Amino acid sequence: MYRSLVVAAGAAALLAAALLTSLAVGAATLSPPELLLALTDPQHPVHVSALHVRLPRALLGAVAGAGLAAAGVLLQDALGNPVAGPELLGVSSGAAVVAATATVLHLPVPLQVLPLLSLAGALAAGLVVVLAVGPGSGPGASTRVVLVGAAVTAACGGVVVAVIGLGTEGDVVLLMRYLLGSLSARGWNDLAVVALGVVPALLAALLLTRSVAALRLGDHVATGLGVSVARVRLMALLVASLAAATVAAICGPVAYVALLAPHVARAAAGTTSTPLVLLVAAPVGSTLLVVADLASRTAFYPVEVPVGIATTLVGVPLLALLTLRGRPA
Amino acid sequence: MKVPTEPVLRARALGVGYRDRQVIHALDLRIEPGSVTALVGPNGSGKSTLLHALARVLTPTDGVVELDGTPITSQRSVAVAxxxxxLPQSALAPPGATVTEVVDQGRYPRTGALGMLRRGPDDAVREALGLTGLEDLARTPVAQLSGGQRQRVWIAMALAQQTDLLLLDEPTTYLDVRHQLDLMELVVRLRDEQGKTIVMVLHDLNQAARHADRIVALRDGRILADGPPAEVLTPRVLHEVFDIDALVLTDPVTSRPMFVAR
Structure with a gap:
């Protein structure tokens, strides 16, 4: 308990440091006092870039990272599947279908509305998976999510490829924004959309964790403890879908943060208790994404690597390491 | 002669089944408060299924289970808990979770939504760890324990719920002789000192005869014999329920009946 709180505080401190670095580093690198000046003084040459480009982007990374981490914790513990992540829910492919269709067919959609439409696509894909899995409980739930999720993802992928085939080369460039996870060129509006989905999802996740923790003991034990097993599992999947869908709609597929943050949290806090893991995983997820985004825009400056690629490149070896070390799932 | 009491748990015309197979048929059963009841029967006789239906983990296809005179499925699940x-047989050991963390889950029905932010295990958890002799293993991951030690963890978790009623599905499975005896003595003590009501599925008939107030013998989802050990543990019942030819003796230690197969 105390260790978890200390680790959570440590992760929050790391997050603060990552945010500050992210704000300070860029085309013009600023010292902390300069940064403060740039953010507050409208006459400062970097004011617009600091306040309307770097700040929302950094905060978006933090909010999205926490949302992905919460989705990972809920999915892993509610399904009893240590490698579960929002990829299972097909949300990013649902977002991609909408984005691809709107872009290629040149639907008269204002740019501000496109994220909301993508969100609808992401949520629809998540809902299809969750509802197809059904409230039925039992060890089969995890398997059914994997199978139905794979089917929905494959179907959406097929649609996206088909739609791209109808488009021009110019459309494909636009589409990259949705097909590869990225925080680039996201502003306050984008942050607002993500926060509107992620903040309620985080609160709901916190309230659900105690019941989700009981699911880890098996459905009969959980029922005996007074947990409404089917309802709790359904709620956990819906909340995870909400968090993952809002992130996918705005940032595209950001892989591995949801999978890794809970594992890092369990290892660092030395506990597998769902509520404590969530408490630690949220700031860990934020930090992971902010750092990954910072790396993705500075590593090959001025060329930017989509952050989804950065998280994958970091995530795969880390996951392999965790697996080989036999970390408790 | 005992004064008839209101049953604390009661099955009325209970039918329980899975998709294509009816396991329990029109079964009536009254569980009196402060008693130790053993459910016995051959494999597939429906004794575990009956226990799970009594615990509202399985939903009946017919009839009703009443807890304190009210249908159990119409009560809030947390209130029932x-x-x-x-104590089911199908408990999973969550990877990485310690003994205390698992036993602490028994407090679920008694803590609010923010109960997870409590400082640590409460008195009920410590008492349950003590009663099951798990103090020394409190910080050990459950996944590292032997089958018998794990069984004691699940029992401790059920005890931490601090309920008047305990339904135990084969609680002595995996336990060595010493721990089997300890557990049976604990069951009797919980009845005597705290007035708890215990219903347990047992495989060992002599164990049931030695420690239970009452034995309910099932076969093919029906009760074939029901009564104090002396009435149930007879050559005729043993033949009808288990298809065995048995010699029934008097246990020299407890004066209860015991059987030896011929």
């Missing part, structure tokens, strides 16, 4: 704890 404050009255009745179930």
């Amino acid at each position: 404050r009255r009745l704890a179930l």
Whole structure:
């Protein structure tokens, strides 16, 4: 308990440091006092870039990272599947279908509305998976999510490829924004959309964790403890879908943060208790994404690597390491 | 002669089944408060299924289970969990979770939504760890324990629920002789000192005869014999229920009946 709180505080401190670095580093690198000046003084040459480009982007990374981490914790513990992540829910492919269709067919959609439409696509894909899995409980739930999720993802992928085939080369460039996870060129509006989905999802996740923790003991034990097993599992999947869908709609597929943050949290806090893991995983997820985004825009400056690629490149070896070390799932 | 009491748990015309197979048929059963009841029967006789239906983990296809005179499925599940704890056979050991963390889950029905932010295990958890002799293993991951030690963890979790009713599905499975005896003595002590009501599925008939107030013998989802050990543990019942030819003796230690197969 105390260790978890200390680790959570440590992760929050790391997050603060990552945010500050992210704000300070860029085309013009600023010292902390300069940064403060740039953010507050409208006459400062970097004011617009600091306040309307770097700040929302950094905060978006933090909010999205926490949302992905919460989705990972809920999915892993509610399904009893240590490698579960929002990829299972097909949300990013649902977002991609909408984005691809709107872009290629040149639907008269204002740019501000496109994220909301993508969100609808992401949520629809998540809902299809969750509802197809059904409230039925039992060890089969995890398997059914994997199978139905794979089917929905494959179907959406097929649609996206088909739609791209109808488009021009110019459309494909636009589409990259949705097909590869990225925080680039996201502003306050984008942050607002993500926060509107992620903040309620985080609160709901916190309230659900105690019941989700009981699911880890098996459905009969959980029922005996007074947990409404089917309802709790359904709620956990819906909340995870909400968090993952809002992130996918705005940032595209950001892989591995949801999978890794809970594992890092369990290892660092030395506990597998769902509520404590969530408490630690949220700031860990934020930090992971902010750092990954910072790396993705500075590593090959001025060329930017989509952050989804950065998280994958970091995530795969880390996951392999965790697996080989036999970390408790 | 005992004064008839209101049953604390009651099955009326209970039918329980899975998709294509009816396991329990029109079964009536009254569980009196402060008693130790053993459910016995051959494999597939429906004794575990009956126990799970009594604990509202399985939903009946017919009839009703009443807890304190009210249908159990119409009561809030958390409220039921404050009255009745179930030790199932199918408990999973969550990877990485310690003994204390698992036993602490028994407090679920008694803590609010923010109960997870409590400082640590409470008195009920410590008492349950003590009663099951798990103090020394409190910080050990459950996944590292032997089958018998794990069994004691699930029992401790049920005890931590602090319910008047305990439903135990084969609680002595995996336990060595010493721990089997300890557990049976604990069951009797919980009845005597705290007035708890215990219903347990047992495989060992002599164990049932030695420690239970009452034995309910099932076969093919029906009760074939029901009564004090002396009435149930007879050559005729043993033949009808288990198809065995048995010699029934008097246990020299407890004066209860015991059987030896011929």
